[in-house]
Amino acid sequence: MIKKKIEHSKPLIDLLHGETNEGISRRTALKMMGVGGAATVMGIPSSLQAAEAEAANIKSDKKAKILIVGAGSGGIMALARLHSALPNADITIIAPNEIHLYQPGQVFMAAGLYTIDDIKKDNKDFIPDDVNWIKDEVASFDPDNNKVTTRAGKEVTYDYMVVATGMEYHYKWIKGLTEDDIGKNGISSVYLSNLEEGTAKGGDITWEWFEALKEAAASGKKPKAIYTQPSTAIKCGGAPQKILYLSADHLRKDNLGADFIFATNSAKLFKHPEFDASLQKVQKQYDTITNKFRHNLVAIDIKNKVATFEETYEIKGEYDEDLEEYDTSEETRMVDMSYDFIHIVPPMGASQALVDSPLGWRKGSAKGWLEVDQHTMQHRRYENVFGIGDVCGIPICRTGGSARHQAPVVVGNLVAALEGKALREKFDGYTVCPIKTEYGKIILAEFNYEGIAPTIPFLDPAEPRFFWWAFDLYQLKPMYWYLMLRGWF
Template sequence: MKISYKDSEMKKMERRDALKMMGLGSAALLAGGTTSVSAKTKLSTFASRKEADIVIVGGGTAGITVTARVRRSAPNARITLIAPNDVHLYQSGQVYVAAGLYREFDNKRQTKELVPDNVTLLQDKVTHFSPETNKVHTGKHGEIPYDYLIVALGCEYDYSWVEGLDVSDIGKKGIASVYLNDVNEGLASGAIISRMWLKTIRRHTQRSEQKVLFADPDGPVKGEGASLDMLFLANDMLKGNGMYKKGKDLRSKAALTLSRPGKDLFPSPEIDRALKKELQKAENITIAYEHRLVRIDKERRIAFYSHEGQTVEKTYDFLHVTPAVKPPDVLKGSGLTVEKGEYEGWLEVDEKTLQNPRYPNVFGIGDIVGLSSGKSGGAIREQAIVIQDNIAAILEGKAVPMTYNGYSVHPIKTRYGRVMLAEYTPQGLEPTFPLDPAKPRWIWWEMDLHLMRTAYFGLMMRGML
């Protein structure tokens, strides 16, 4: 359900009232509150009491969220969650670690503590899918049969899109990436590296002029907007905010450049226009559109770009790289993937029902699916509700009642103390509350920083959000 908004209607809102609204709605806002799907936080159909073997693969946000929801919609089902990770990461918190506002261990929980009762947790990896025989093969537990399979393996980061860059280079020679983590090991080293990287930029800029580059890849990325977070926060930190409150404004001595392979900053046209307007306010920030980073010389600190058929060289002092994403290798040869086109190799699902078209007892959720929707926690929550209700209906022999509308949400930090809550679908903006989602606000910053992590672990991971 789209909600109209008018800023004039909010002018009389007192700060206390706004905080009250934030408290009431924070849980919903984590993943989209009152859109056409997520308005139904309970089952929209009756739970099925039928018995079935349901296997869920993946212990990240998608895997645990959908496990909790399916446990509710199919209470008599035998549910098995296959996940290798002992530790579960709240990956959205990595930017706040980089910003100096979270500690790394604040974003971690033991996976077994998040798994619902009456769910069998196998700490193992799937090595092969056999959808034609309704089985998955694991490293330690052999073959696991299923009646229904939900694939929630996420995606893998790929830094090889830049020639001359290896993942081991991150944290050295002025190179950072806030994304870098190991979800299987429960490590988020990119957040710590990026925090030191920001501090080092500030320190070096006090002595001399600095050139800072931010580079995005072609194709989809995880957490659309995280590179913009780093760009905005780095510039605000140079202004003297954040980790350096009341510090000297050093922005005139630092040139920040974000390279984008296309002409846009963000998938939503409305949010894209708003972000471009925000960036016009910063005289020291340049957006290099249609510039694709091809190669770096780490020793000489030179970046080589492809632009309109030409090679463009830029020297730099510091570089932040957004990784490309790819589907997990275990999907290869599974018969479950998109065979041709833009999403080749990703898990193929119907964009509305989230069922695989060749094997309708197989569902997909989260970053692994080959859809145009953003790879975000908000998208996952919407998708989990769809799968929850649709599996219950199928068990009862009924038509699937729920469809996914492509919703996603990204809280873009435009400075310390301001967030643009970008809620959208392919059809347009999809705001939860009657506030313009293209306008940065303190209320979204406070909610994202102080409430969302608690809501994530306490509600979303429990299937209650």
């Protein structure tokens, strides 16, 4: 058992004995951290009765064969609601994982505040007994014939299907790297996990990496630590920066530092300027942080501790008199960076079965992801197919908060389609990314297709706050287990 560091938590508890530095009293903080208060804060119905009344309006007595593929956050949320909405339906779920992981908790594992036991439960607790659970994986999709085939060769037909297969990690897409290298030679990755086996080794490995980084910093030599973010979409776009800031704060507590390098394929820290500006301020409170924008990790020399990045840069051409601007073009070059420690976020993608099927997008940055309408969550070409969660090729960050908002849309529109009615439920693109800027503070980045969408408008959403840290660390996990996965909101 890894010994967890808890010193960081004590000041957080102390804050609850008086006024916080943002003017919220202990009474208010405790009330808002309670299930009822927290539910109100996050836009959840004030009582389960209200939620149940809302769900009761989405019901159908029709018989149908419903197939759900995947039993992560999105799949289980959709299952809970469909099971309630369609009492006469024959529901099947295909998923190999008997263990369900609260994946946001892996970052708190990396910070030394959770253990694996804090973030896992049996999936059987969330799958009703009258649901046919096939503990396998889909090997191929055949939407033209309304069927799928599992790895074991079993054909499963459906009238309606919800695809919730999530995303897969591809460490091997980085030349010279395999999953077995994570945890060795100064390499960590908080993402390292196996949902089928119910393991989340990346959390513990990264906590050990935090400690090793501190030990190196204490030796008198300033270590160089690189944090990467790939060119692909990833699960929780803010996670690479969370590891950067938490590890930097872990050193700062003992007046230690390192040469930190954030190497991201993005052109800035966050796509919304308000959050980008706030994160720039956050970086200034730490020892040297150098941002290497538009740098994508493509190879690594593990033995010599050298990471190779493909840098995309702009070339200024001739001046255009008519447009009154310079012509520009993009080029790439390879850049080698030595390191002592490196935290790697792997490239990610949809499952190969989906990529090879007719269900995926065939163009642009969404290629291979599930082709659904970004508002109705219905497939754009197969009307009896819906999608939820990370697998969907829509223009948002991939988070559990998004899946929570998609679930009632998916179920409402699937029931409407089954009834032959118009699809009226609309997903507005809501997502939430709790960016941990230090032990004890979080920027709760909430936004949708239109822009920033804070749940509490009177609080500056770009301001790092203890309140959001306390909510995320103490309240969000039980809400996930006992409300979200039960389909009660």
